[in-house]
Amino acid sequence: MEEKLRNIFATALDIPAEKVVDDLEFNSIPEWDSIGHLALIAALDEAFGIMMETEDVIDLSSFKKAKEILAKYGVEA
Amino acid sequence: MSFWLLQHDQGRPALIDETSGNRFSYGELAACVQQFARQWPSSEGKKLGFILCRNEWEPIVAYLASLQAGHAVSLLSDSIHPDLLQVLLEQYKPDWIFAPNEIGLDATYERANLSERYTMWNRLSSEQSKTGIHEQLAVLLSTSGTTGSPKLVRLSHRNIQANAESIAQYLGLTPLERPITTLPMQYSYGLSVINSHLQAGATLLLTNHSVTNKQFWDFFRAHEATSLAGVPFIYQLFERLRLQNLDLPSLRTLTQAGGRLDTRLVKHFHQLAREKQWRFFVMYGQTEATARMSYVPYEQLDGKEDSIGMAIPQGKLSIDEATGELIYHGPNVMMGYANNRDDLQKADELHGVLHTGDLAKQDADGYFYITGRLKRFIKLFGLRINLDEVERALESTVPVQVVCVGNDQKLVIVLEDEQYSQQVKQAAIEMFQLHASGIQVQVVPSIIRTPAGKVDYPKMAERVM
Incomplete structure (x- = not known):
């Protein structure tokens, strides 16, 4: 499951999967800026058939945080 | 009265800087600007400056000081590609550069002043350009981030002042407004938010955070921002974030420019604005017109969701009968383009008339609609x-x-x-x-x-x- 999430990150942000680690953070790489963030959120919503709440979209500021937030939606990562 | 003179109630708040935590009243900001301008004795004549911008108080002070001193200043991104910066330095030979401390320059420049976050660089006197700068030239802005293209838009003092006045008028800006920065200040739309609110004596909330960042909304709430400005992409983010679910009781106004917003999204935000009693302004402009050329009055948006509205105060829109091109007349039309230092001597070449490059039609109520583009541009x-x-x-x-x-x-x-x-x-x-x-x-x-x-x-x- 973590592997699936890693691949979604890598595809949405257009970065190699090895770069997707727990402390990968929003704005820490040029690819994960606000434009990348929108692409990422759209990809996560679609892949897991969910619609994240406003506060979660804003809080989703690292790969680690993404796993925690997605767990709330019943997505085990 | 020009907005850069900051002649408002001296005790009113002018700037709140999120990154440093600093706050300035109009009186304090005016004092800072005068102090900054003192480094340029008027006997040395008109200079060209570059400011590498972030939404922080220091670049704003440098910008206003440059306007007060009558210099010409180009506002550029702090993350400008080094190759493009190099091209611009070679083509324009700026006399001074104000930039974040981490940006280094070659030996043509020497450090004149270093503060906590920014450095003032002066060009070595032996390297200074002897080419004059037109007396009316105030601001140079880039229209795209193209590498290798040194093309800049030349704006006069009158251009930026007229557009600030027009915008303050149609948005009904008062000293109680507190816009929060969502756009970089070197971008004409971002700069127009700053100029028009300084014109109105309002309070600018400066942040570098994007709207997908929690700190942005914390800052918004802590200082009770009243308005948000967005390009179409920011409205896509607002839709996905569900702006209506963010608890923002101080929010009164949304403005949109920087390209055509999908009609579906205009309708979506029009509906939300009605529910929340926000004023939602759909607007149209180009850097070549300083920023703004037209707007849809927010209470008239119903049924006009795909329109660019009507000309701003002091402006006039018309359609060229032969080509269908939208033509704008107004005091905010640029002097012309520049590609190098020599071009800065040039006087106004457009005389208040801008061929927008957009094709348009007009409806029976006088509202304008963009139907296409003459040249191959996308946004x-x-x-x-x-x-x-x-x-x-x-x-x-x-x-x-x-x-x-x-x-x-x-x-x-x-x-x-x-x-x-x-x-x-x-x-x-x-x-x-x-x-x-x-x-x-x-x-x-x-x-x-x-x-x-x-x-x-x-x-x-x-x-x-």
Whole structure:
């Protein structure tokens, strides 16, 4: 499951999967800026058939945080 | 009265800087600006400055000091590509550069002053340009992030003042407004928010955070921001964030410019604005007109969701009968373009008349509608991109023909040879500072041509989009 999430990150942000680690953070790489963030959120919503709440979209500021937030939606990562 | 003179109630708050935590009243800001301007004795004449901008108080002080001193100043991104900065330095030979401390310059410049976050650099006297600068020239802005293109828009003191007045008037700005920065200050729309609110004596909330960042909304709430400005991409984010669910009781006004917002989204935000009693302004402009040319009065938006509205106060819109092109007349029309230092001597070349390059029609109520473009431009993430220019730039990086088509959602790069796909995509990202999600590379067996042998762009677009 973590592997699936890693691949979604890598595809949405257009970065190699090895770069997707727990402390990968929003704005820490040029690819994960606000434009990348929108692409990422759209990809996560679609892949897991969910619609994240406003506060979660804003809080989703690292790969680690993404796993925690997605767990709330019943997505085990 | 000019907005850069800051002649408002001296005790009123003017700036709140999120990054440093500093706050300035109009009196304190005016004192800072005067102090900053003191480094330029008027006997030394008119100078050209570059400011590498962030939404922080120091670049604002440098900008206002430059206007007060009568200098010409170019506002550039602090993350400007080093190659582009180099080209601009060679072409324009600025006399001073104000930049974040981490940016270094070559030996043509010496450090004149160093503060906590910013450095003032002066060009060595032996290297100074003798070329004069036109007395009316105030601001130079870039229209795109194109590498290698030193083209800048020349704006006069009158241009920026007139546009600030027009905007303050139609938005009904008062000293109680507290706009929060969502756009960079070197971008004409971002700068227009700053200028028009200083004109009104309002309070600017400066932040570098994006709207997807929690700190942005914390800052918004802590200082009770009253308005948000957005390009279409920011409205896509607002839709996905569900702006209506964020607890923002101080929010009164939304403005939109920087490219056409999808009619579906205009309707969506129009509906939300009615429910929340926000004022939602759909607007139209270009850097060549300082920023703004038209707007839809928020209470008239019903049924006009795909319109650019009517001309701003002091302006006039018309349609060229022969070509269908939208023509704007007004005191905010630029003096012209510049490509190098010599061009800064030039007087006003446009005389208040701008050919927008957009095709338009007008309805019975006098509202204008954009129907297309004369030239091949797209607007990606609020950035205006000339497809022909992208093609030429990409062709300089690969040994094969490149064809670019696109719309305001994506740039499609078409190649006949797959082996260069990654290379052109990477070049487009780097040279034009675009995000990968807005770029697609498509490989076709052969590029479609007209009988005359030219690339058939409408057919290519149909094929790959």
